[in-house]
Amino acid sequence: MPYINYDKQEIAFKIVYFGPGMSGKTTNLIKIHEILDPQKCSEMVVLDTEEERTLFFDFLPFDLGSICGFSVRFNMYTVPGQVQYEASRKLILDGADGVVFVADSHPSKREENLLSYQMMTENFVSHGFDPVTYPLVLQFNKRDLDQVMNISEMNASLNKGGHKTFEAVALKGQGVIETIKEVSKQIVTRFEI
């Protein structure tokens, strides 16, 4: 359920980028900020630590425009990927209207991907999200690495729900817009008051 302010005629949807540490969640937001019309994206808030790891969350607001007299915005957040920040992830997922799961395609990241995916689905249950109908898109990132897992293997491991997937090289902006577009459409399609 998005945030709706009838007095100010505003609707804000919340999109959360989930995934293991260093899988490219913040990079997705940075590229969205670079690629899209700068007038539609406000300043991005990045809370990286010195090791370029997100400590709490990153935040990027994107103004979709005026619809039926309402000013509509997508607020995009990343969660910290490291296992020890489970409390932060749970807080950030609260009230999310849709999620992008960013997986790392390198074979050495198989277990980390799976662990993060399991933590995400456990969080879905605790927040009362229906994992079948909830807006969720999977992004298989870093497809330009020398060694990558094949797509069918990643699907078998992470996508038992048959959600829409995209291959990406987020650092180069590839697959980033396709991913945010798909999750946005799923969110709007499911929108109810």
Added chain:
Amino acid sequence: MQVHHNAKEALDKLVNDSECITALLISREGVSIEESGNTGYLNTTALAALIAGMFTATREVARMVGEEHFSILLQQGTNRHIHISLINETVMMVIIFEDYQRIGKVRYEAKKASEVIANIMQPEPEASVEKLNVAGFREYALNLIDRIFDKPQG
């Protein structure tokens, strides 16, 4: 007793009486609901997201030590300070001020404004909920998403 017609009026009065720089109402979702005072120096969208995150994290800390929540957060800087208080379960009030000697006045005015705003903030009436045509909204939004996200791809 003065009657406030809306939350903005109450915030304006708070800014005037406490002599703070800025006052905002922020939703639990991290959205700025109302703003008063000088906001030109401030990215209120980002601030709202960060404050909401901070407050939610603090609530979890409160629970860890056996409290339901901490109703007031105070951040003291060198020149500017932030006073954050809970209005209700979903709204918080942020006051930015400069003279720390005025903290007593800020707290006093914040408490008065909180009570007024809590009374004003009622659930949306049924009539206003019906103002939005959901089917029309969905169709227009999907078209807009296509137009916006297809554009940078050439």
